[in-house]
Amino acid sequence: MSLSCSRLSFVALLALAACRGGDAGHRRTLIDARNRYDPKSLDPALSTDVPTGRAVSYIFDGLTRFSPDAKVGPALASRWDVSSDGRTYLFHLRSGVRFHDGSLLHASDVVHSFTRVLDPVNKSGRPWPLYPIAGARDFAAGKAPAVAGVTAVDDSTVRITLDTALAIFPKLLAMPVASVVPAKISPDFGEHPVGTGAWMLASWQHDDYVLLARNPEYFDGAPKLDSLMIRIIPEPSTAVAEFESSNVDLLYVPEADAPRWAQTDEKKALLTSAPALRLWYVALNTTRGPLKDVRVRQALNQALDVHTILDKLLGGRGHVAAGVIPPTLEGADPGRKPYAYDPAAAKKLLAAAGYAKGFDVDLWMPQDPAFVRLAESIQSYLAAVGVRVKLIQRESAAAREASRNGQTDMFVKDWYADYPDAENFLYPLLHGANRGVGGNVSFYENKEFDRIVSLARTEQDSAKRTALYRQADSLSFADAPMIYLFFYNELYAVQPWVKGFVAPTIFNGQKFTDVTVTAH
Amino acid sequence: MGALLARRALLAIPTLAGVVIVAFLLLYVAPGDPVMEMVGERADSATIARLRSELHLDESLPRQFAHYAGGVLRGDLGRSFITGRPIARDIAERFPKTLLLAGTAMLLAVIVGVSIGVLSARHPGGWIDRGGLAIAYLGVSFPVYWVGLLLILLFAVMLRWLPPSGYGRPEFLILPALALGSRSIAFLARMTRSSMLEVLSSDFVRTARAKGAREKWVLVHHALRNALVPVISVLGLDFGSYLTGSILTETVFSWPGIGRYVVNAIGRRDLPAIQGTVLFLSVVFVVVNVITDLAYAAADPRIAYD
Numbered sequence: 001m002s003l004s005c006s007r008l009s010f011v012a013l014l015a016l017a018a019c020r021g022g023d024a025g026h027r028r029t030l031i032d033a034r035n036r037y038d039p040k041s042l043d044p045a046l047s048t049d050v051p052t053g054r055a056v057s058y059i060f061d062g063l064t065r066f067s068p069d070a071k072v073g074p075a076l077a078s079r080w081d082v083s084s085d086g087r088t089y090l091f092h093l094r095s096g097v098r099f100h101d102g103s104l105l106h107a108s109d110v111v112h113s114f115t116r117v118l119d120p121v122n123k124s125g126r127p128w129p130l131y132p133i134a135g136a137r138d139f140a141a142g143k144a145p146a147v148a149g150v151t152a153v154d155d156s157t158v159r160i161t162l163d164t165a166l167a168i169f170p171k172l173l174a175m176p177v178a179s180v181v182p183a184k185i186s187p188d189f190g191e192h193p194v195g196t197g198a199w200m201l202a203s204w205q206h207d208d209y210v211l212l213a214r215n216p217e218y219f220d221g222a223p224k225l226d227s228l229m230i231r232i233i234p235e236p237s238t239a240v241a242e243f244e245s246s247n248v249d250l251l252y253v254p255e256a257d258a259p260r261w262a263q264t265d266e267k268k269a270l271l272t273s274a275p276a277l278r279l280w281y282v283a284l285n286t287t288r289g290p291l292k293d294v295r296v297r298q299a300l301n302q303a304l305d306v307h308t309i310l311d312k313l314l315g316g317r318g319h320v321a322a323g324v325i326p327p328t329l330e331g332a333d334p335g336r337k338p339y340a341y342d343p344a345a346a347k348k349l350l351a352a353a354g355y356a357k358g359f360d361v362d363l364w365m366p367q368d369p370a371f372v373r374l375a376e377s378i379q380s381y382l383a384a385v386g387v388r389v390k391l392i393q394r395e396s397a398a399a400r401e402a403s404r405n406g407q408t409d410m411f412v413k414d415w416y417a418d419y420p421d422a423e424n425f426l427y428p429l430l431h432g433a434n435r436g437v438g439g440n441v442s443f444y445e446n447k448e449f450d451r452i453v454s455l456a457r458t459e460q461d462s463a464k465r466t467a468l469y470r471q472a473d474s475l476s477f478a479d480a481p482m483i484y485l486f487f488y489n490e491l492y493a494v495q496p497w498v499k500g501f502v503a504p505t506i507f508n509g510q511k512f513t514d515v516t517v518t519a520h
Numbered sequence: 521m522g523a524l525l526a527r528r529a530l531l532a533i534p535t536l537a538g539v540v541i542v543a544f545l546l547l548y549v550a551p552g553d554p555v556m557e558m559v560g561e562r563a564d565s566a567t568i569a570r571l572r573s574e575l576h577l578d579e580s581l582p583r584q585f586a587h588y589a590g591g592v593l594r595g596d597l598g599r600s601f602i603t604g605r606p607i608a609r610d611i612a613e614r615f616p617k618t619l620l621l622a623g624t625a626m627l628l629a630v631i632v633g634v635s636i637g638v639l640s641a642r643h644p645g646g647w648i649d650r651g652g653l654a655i656a657y658l659g660v661s662f663p664v665y666w667v668g669l670l671l672i673l674l675f676a677v678m679l680r681w682l683p684p685s686g687y688g689r690p691e692f693l694i695l696p697a698l699a700l701g702s703r704s705i706a707f708l709a710r711m712t713r714s715s716m717l718e719v720l721s722s723d724f725v726r727t728a729r730a731k732g733a734r735e736k737w738v739l740v741h742h743a744l745r746n747a748l749v750p751v752i753s754v755l756g757l758d759f760g761s762y763l764t765g766s767i768l769t770e771t772v773f774s775w776p777g778i779g780r781y782v783v784n785a786i787g788r789r790d791l792p793a794i795q796g797t798v799l800f801l802s803v804v805f806v807v808v809n810v811i812t813d814l815a816y817a818a819a820d821p822r823i824a825y826d
Contacts, residue, residue, distance in 0.1 A: 037784055040603050048560030120570050123604065125558035127567055141566065190604060206613060207776035207784075208687050233685060233774045241672045241684040397789055398551045400561075418562070428562045439562045 028226040030498065030517055033239045033248035038207050038232050041190030044179035045117045045124040050416070050507050053176035055230060057508035058212055059100075060179035060195035063091050063110065063158070064170045070277065070328070070420035070505035072171045075220075076105065076180055076196065077158075086165025086460045093156040097219045099182050100200045107152035112183040114150050115139070129172040129418075134161045165458045167465055171419040176508055198223050198513045207232055223513045224500075249498050249517065253491040255370035259315035261493065269496075273317070274503035276490040277326050277417035279425060280318075282363070282378065282410050282483035283403065283441045290359045291409060297480035299349035301339035303385040304378060308341075310486050313373050317491060321484040323473040324415075324425040328505065330462070331422035331469030336477065338484060346385045358386025364408040366396035375412050378483070403441040411441060414488070420506050422469040426453050430476050444481035496520070525810065532806040539802040540592060543795050544585055554601045554789040575601060588795065597796035602788050607796035610781060615800070617687065618777035621769065622762040624697040626755070629704035634751065636705070637712020638744060641720060644713075652709055659706030664765050668699040668772035685774035696773040700765050704758055711754050715747040722746075749816060756812025763801060 039052040044060055047053045057065075065075035074080075077091040097105040114133065117124045118140045130136050135148030149161040162169060172178065179195065186192055193201055196219070199212035210230040214223040233239040236254045243251040253261050253271070261267050282300075290296045306320045322338040325331045350356065361382075365375040372393065379389040389410075394402065403411040417424045428439035432450045435443045449472055456468035477484070492503050497520035504510035555571045556563075572578045576587055591598050597607035636656070640649035675695060676684035686692050719725060720743050728742045729735075767779035778797060785793035 041605075043604075046604065048558065120574060123558070123571060123574055125555075125563070125567065125571065126560055128562070128564050131564070137566070140570070188605075205687070205776060206610070207780050208774070231686070231774070232776075234771045234780060235669075235685075235774070237669055238672060238685045238772055238774060241677050244677050245680060245684055247683065395552070395787065397553075397557055397787060401551065401553050401556050404556070415561070434562075437556075437559075437563045437565055437568060 028517060029229055030225050030227075030250065030512060030515060031229045031231055031248045032250045033231050033233050033242055034250060034252040034492075035230055035232050036234050036236070036239075039210065042193040042201060042204070042210075043122075043190035044113075044176050044181060045122045046190060047176040047179075048126045051230075053508050055210055056176040056179055056193075057197070058199040058228065058511060059193050059197040059201060060176070060181065061197050062173050062175070062178045062180060063093075064174040066171075066174050066420065066504075066506050066509040068274075068502040068504045068509045070509055072174055072420070075174070076110075080170065082460075086167065086458065087162045089160045089162070089169065090153070091158040091160065093158065094219055095156060097196050098217060099196050100194045100215060101182070103182060105180065105196055106155050106183075107158045108155075109183050110158045110180050111147075111150050111152050113180045114178070115147050116181070117177055118147060124177065126177050129175045129177055132162045132164075132166045132169055132172070134163050165460060167457070167460055167462070168419065168421045168423050171421055174508075175418055198511050199228055202227065218513070221513060223511075224516045225512065228512055243493055243495075246495065249495045250501065251493040253493055255314060255368075255488070255491075256373065258317050258491050259313075261491065262315050267493070270493045271491055272494050272501070272503050273489045273491050274505050275319070275326065275328050276488060277329070277420055277424075277506055278414055278488050278490070279321060279324055279326065279429075280374070280412075280414045280485040280488055281321070281324075282412045282485065283408070284480070284482055285403075285406060285409055285411075285441070285443055286445075286479075286481050287406065287443045288409050290353070290355055290361070293353045294479055295349045295353040296355065296359075297483075298339070299346040299353070299385065300382065300387070300483050301480050302342045302346040302349070303387070304381045304483060304485075305341040306338065306485055309374065309377055309381075313370070313377065314486075314488065318486040318488040320486050323477045323484070324429055324482075325422040325469060325473050326417075326425070326487045329420060329422050329425075330466045331426075331473065333470050333473065336474065339480075343385050350385060350387075355386075358388060360388045360390065362392050362409045363389045364392045364394065364399050364402060364411040366399045366413070367393060368396070371412055374485075378412065404436045406436065406441075406443055408441070410483075413441075415439070417506060422466075422473070423453070423457060426469060426472050426476075427457065430481060442481035444476065444479065446475065446479060449475050449479075524813070528806075528810045528813070532803075535806060536799065536802055540589060540795070540799055541585075543798040544588060547789075547791050547794060548581060548584075552789040554791055557788045557790070558601060588792075592799065597799070598792035600785075600790050600793045602785075602790045602793075607793055610793065611778065611797060611800050614776060614778045614781050617775065618763070618766050618770070618779060621693065621696055621700060621775060621777060622759075622766055624693055625701035625765075626704065626759075626762060628697055629701040629708055630755070632701075633705040633708025634712045634744075634748075636709040638716055638739060640709065640713045641716035642739065644717060649713070652713070656706035656709045659702045662702070663768075664699055664703060665768045665772055667702050668696070668769060671695045671699055672772070685772070687774070687776050696769050696775055699772070700762065700769040703761070703765070707754065707758070708751060711751055712747060715750050716743055719743045719747045752812065752815050756808060756815070759808045759812075760805060763804070 035051045037051060039055040040046050042055055044056045047056045061075045063077040064072050066072060076093055078094045079092050081090045093107060114130055116122055118127050118130055118136050127140055133149040135144055138144040139147045151159050153159050182194055198215055198218045200215050202211040202213040204210045212228040214226055216222045239251055242248045284291045284297050310316055310318055319327055320338045322336040363375055365371045375391055379391060382389050402408050415429060428434050430440055430444045431453050432445040434440040452468050452472040456465050459465040494501050497518045499518055500515040555568050558571055559567060576584055599606050636652040640652045672684045675682045682691050682695055725743055728738045766777055767783055770777045770779040782797045
């Protein structure tokens with residue numbers, strides 16, 4: 001313990017000496033400038049946002065994990081068996097895995113970790129990935145002394161029983177909140193996390209940086225770099241300046257800046273991209289005014305030239321959406337055509353619905369330059385078919401709350417997958433059970449759609465499940481509970497001396513173990 | 521002096537009590553729900569209800585206030601809803617950094633601003649005066665955010681003399697202090713100039729010159745000391761603008777101070793963090809005001825408090 005501590009602080013000092021002055025010459029530290037705010041905590045139980053989830057996934061492992069191209073694979077569990085009814089999972093733990101404090105990983109740690117997330121005392125905002133476990137809801141509600149569905153069979157086997165079969169369960173376990181923590185933890189675990197992950201916390205200066213040191217004993221091969229520094233840079237222009245001064249290695253190019261970066265060859269050479277599992281759309285509240293009418297919602301889809309919007313505002317970085325399932329996921333239908341841009345047809349549909357003279361409607365948006373521009377162009381396209389849009393700009397927290405309470409007619413937003421599965425789009429965004437806080441801010445309800453999606457969730461056969469996903473997506477696409485915009489390809493700028501970085505499709509899919517920094 | 525301090529301390533109590541009440545009420549009137557921020561994009565109503573009761577948000581407003589005020593009286597600012605860390609520790613971690621930034625900016629502003637002011641007043645209408653005035657107008661007109669980005673572009677990206685942002689060694693302090701102080705430099709220069717001009721035309725300066733005192737001595741010892749009284753009062757009043765200015769400056773320069781802390785807290789509706797910071801900053805204001813009053817007395821013996 002003391003040995004590893006002194007090693008940690010030594011590495012921290014080295015890294016600090018090497019990189020704080022912009023002396024990028026000989027460091028073996030990668031500096032990531034993608035975070036605009038500090039992680040909330042490094043306690044996996046509190047992870048509900050990207051900066052937190054990303055940091056947690058460096059320090060901790062779950063039973064499963066995602067690769068950069070968003071495939072689920074073994075992590076702390078080397079393999080798992082599923083019962084024929086799909087309700088019981090046996091996870092076989094990798095042997096000899098140690099936490100950063102030197103203690104061995106046991107099956108009881110897994111049981112404890114999941115129980116901890118569900119325990120209301122820990123104020124976890126995101127217990128839902130573990131709700132499928134039998135007895136989880138009862139325990140969370142204080143009706144049961146323990147989570148019945150998760151037990152340690154022996155030191156290296158965990159049995160998890162679900163309420164009903166759920167094919168995506170292994171993907172839920174790769175989410176940061178399902179990370180495994182030691183059974184004994186300090187009261188300020190969020191500040192002094194101990195995991196099994198590729199990186200160990202060396203120091204955390206709030207709002208300034210998180211410094212991680214390599215875990216030389218990482219079970220899957222120690223990281224090639226000595227350390228990883230996550231700098232917290234709130235202002236995007238400043239992050240760009242840091243990148244241009246060679247002080248940071250990795251930059252998230254702000255959406256609104258994407259066209260500018262692609263203009264010069266010198267800058268273009270530094271760009272890398274991945275089709276993110278991220279849908280941009282306008283949620284149409286199907287319970288409000290003219291938006292109740294499916295013809296009106298279809299007309300709104302036909303009134304927008306999404307191709308042009310994508311090209312002009314985002315440098316064409318993405319795919320126009322013809323449904324909510326991203327093209328890279330099973331269940332997407334490559335044959336389905338997006339709504340065609342046809343203002344005349346849109347006007348006809350509006351007239352048929354009794355709105356020949358158009359109508360007034362509110363469009364809400366968060367305070368983000370990319371969304372503001374998007375909303376403004378939507379406003380002008382809709383004006384051309386007689387729909388008078390009033391733009392309402394709010395802080396993202398306030399806009400989100402209003403939409404969850406059903407107070408927004410239209411809300412332009414995006415949805416970022418927590419796990420790579422079509423279910424993560426169909427179920428939260430459009431299932432009747434998730435209206436409001438669950439994510440369905442269209443308040444869409446279609447019994448047939450709900451039935452198909454619920455069926456797909458329990459279906460064990462992947463081909464059948466894919467077919468059900470596709471069917472559900474087609475059904476809701478025709479109902480147009482949203483204006484389908486596009487799937488955005490996220491854009492990163494990477495310094496030429498960084499080797500081995502693959503842009504992750506899902507936010508916690510890149511652990512930097514294979515990344516190196518060459519002399520420059 | 522002791523009596524003055526005691527009286528000011530007593531007067532501060534109702535002020536701070538008012539701050540606690542107003543800050544509390546304002547937050548409950550404003551839209552946005554901390555629990556929604558805690559649960560993220562996808563949530564379930566059972567968790568939301570549970571968090572509400574864990575955080576006492578389901579209780580009546582007076583009860584919530586009593587709960588909060590009771591904590592404050594015991595010296596406990598509570599824990600952040602979002603991070604679970606004690607607010608007092610968060611503030612203790614960040615305020616010294618803001619103080620360092622604001623203090624450096626202020627020092628810079630005083631040295632540069634007062635110097636420009638004195639030199640301008642010495643030869644009104646001369647090139648220093650006109651140049652200084654031009655700089656002063658520019659400084660007052662440009663928003664601090666923009667000045668900050670401009671400084672980064674010039675000194676960090678183009679010239680590469682200084683790091684663009686961050687916290688650490690002294691060189692990290694220069695650009696943010698300059699950005700934060702720029703407005704005050706301008707303000708102080710104009711203030712000092714007019715005040716000096718007034719004093720320089722007064723009888724005792726003529727007398728001092730008549731008895732053969734050297735011009736430098738007259739300027740600094742006789743004129744400047746008298747001209748500083750309004751400058752000090754401006755500085756005291758301006759301290760608030762340093763703290764609010766630090767919100768933007770800290771964001772532009774990734775400075776991990778209290779300004780960014782409160783901005784983040786507001787964005788996340790982290791009620792105890794906002795209330796704690798507002799209360800703490802109010803105490804700072806009160807203290808600074810008292811110090812300003814004491815500084816008047818030191819600068820001008822005619823001012824006495826009894």
